[in-house]
Amino acid sequence: MKIGLIDVDGHNFPNLPLMKISAYHKSLGDDVEWFFPLNRYDRVYMSKVFDFTPDYEMCIQADEIIKGGTGYGLDNKLPYEIENIYPDYELYGIKNTAYGFLTRGCPRNCPFCIVSKKEGLKSVQVAELRQFWKGQNEIKLLDPNITASKECDRLFQDLIDSKVWIDFTQGIDIRFMTEKRAEMLNAMKIKVIHFAWDNYEFNTYEKLKRFRPLLKYDGRKLRVYVLTNFNTTIEQDLERIYKLRELDYDPYVMIYEKWNAPKKIKQMARWVNNKFIWRSCERFEDYKGVQP
Numbered sequence: 515m516k517i518g519l520i521d522v523d524g525h526n527f528p529n530l531p532l533m534k535i536s537a538y539h540k541s542l543g544d545d546v547e548w549f550f551p552l553n554r555y556d557r558v559y560m561s562k563v564f565d566f567t568p569d570y571e572m573c574i575q576a577d578e579i580i581k582g583g584t585g586y587g588l589d590n591k592l593p594y595e596i597e598n599i600y601p602d603y604e605l606y607g608i609k610n611t612a613y614g615f616l617t618r619g620c621p622r623n624c625p626f627c628i629v630s631k632k633e634g635l636k637s638v639q640v641a642e643l644r645q646f647w648k649g650q651n652e653i654k655l656l657d658p659n660i661t662a663s664k665e666c667d668r669l670f671q672d673l674i675d676s677k678v679w680i681d682f683t684q685g686i687d688i689r690f691m692t693e694k695r696a697e698m699l700n701a702m703k704i705k706v707i708h709f710a711w712d713n714y715e716f717n718t719y720e721k722l723k724r725f726r727p728l729l730k731y732d733g734r735k736l737r738v739y740v741l742t743n744f745n746t747t748i749e750q751d752l753e754r755i756y757k758l759r760e761l762d763y764d765p766y767v768m769i770y771e772k773w774n775a776p777k778k779i780k781q782m783a784r785w786v787n788n789k790f791i792w793r794s795c796e797r798f799e800d801y802k803g804v805q806p
Contacts, residue, residue: 515539515556518549522562522570522585525606530613530656531582531592532561533601540602548605549574562586588632601646613654614646616669620659622687624712626744626770629658637662643672652679661690670698679703685710685739688721696728707731711758712741714750719757726761733762740786743779744770751779752798755786759796764789 517539521529536546549558551572558576562569562585582590591597601613619637623630637659647653653676660666660682673680685708686699699707707729711718722738729736738758742751751767758765767783769775785801786792795801 515542515544516554517544517546518553518555518558518574518576519546519605520549520558520560520570522560522583523564523567528603528606528608528613529561529563529583530601531596532559533603533605533613534592534596534599535559535561536605537599537602538596541599546602546605560586584628584632588628598641598645600648610651611654612647612650612652613656614643615640615656616643617657617660617663617665619662621662622659626712626741627658633658639663639665639669643669643676647676650678652681654681654683656683658684659687659690661687661695666690667694667698670695670702674698674701677703679705681705682708684708688725689718691721691725693728696725700728700730704731704735706735706737708737708739709763710739710741711754712739712744714746714754719754722758722763723761726763734764734789736763738763738765739768740765741768741770742782743772743775748776748778748782751782755782755798 519532519536521532523529539546549555554575556576557578557580558574560570560579560581561583563583565585567585582592603609603612616639617637618640619634620627620629621635621637623635643653653673660669663669680702681704688709709722711722740751740754740758755765755767765786767786769779769783772780781801781803782798784791784803785795785798791801791803
């Protein structure tokens with residue numbers, strides 16, 4: 515079979531399902547390539563993560579077209595034999611980085627996130643590290659909430675034993691942190707740890723405060739996402755931001771529906787997220803970029 519692949523979102527971040535689809539069809543001896551409009555295919559796979567990404571509109575000459583990914587809906591899933599195959603990293607020219615999920619699902623069911631609806635309200639292990647990592651220098655984990663899994667400590671130990679760089683791309687839920695897990699994070703090779711303080715509540719704050727002395731990393735390597743323009747006022751946003759500075763974390767403003775955000779929230783994001791400005795101007799009120 516001649517197989518064509520379309521990364522509808524573009525090639526800014528490797529599409530893991532497409533890498534697995536490529537590996538599967540290559541294992542069958544099929545001819546796999548990025549879709550080219552002038553070619554004809556037996557089957558074309560189209561994948562996109564984001565529902566706001568415009569669909570591919572050029573003419574597709576294929577006997578069969580299969581669309582998948584959260585951008586097309588929450589019900590589509592890869593067949594077992596494809597989901598559990600080692601990814602074809604060569605598809606994106608990736609040499610020394612591995613991508614994958616150790617766990618899926620999240621108990622938080624946040625209204626701004628689709629993970630709980632798509633993957634379930636329980637974080638469960640879905641793979642072993644060896645299923646997508648074979649000695650690469652860096653492992654990028656896509657798990658939505660690995661610390662909510664009962665297997666977390668064992669999986670953390672596997673990551674420590676790998677002795678390579680670890681990137682928790684979707685962050686660590688500080689609310690599931692323990693002293694043991696803080697020690698295990700300290701034992702990993704991590705460039706930046708991402709946490710989140712999405713809502714105006716102080717359970718998260720107390721956890722951030724409690725575990726800050728146990729995390730050996732410089733504050734600039736402890737990034738905390740602060741969700742704005744969702745269900746908080748700008749005063750509540752600033753309160754979270756100032757408290758994070760006091761605790762020696764590095765806040766990063768995330769704007770929900772940025773296209774619909776007030777100018778002041780965008781200015782606040784510029785003040786916080788530009789780290790040169792953030793370190794030279796302690797108060798938002800003193801930021802010269804603030805305009806009426």
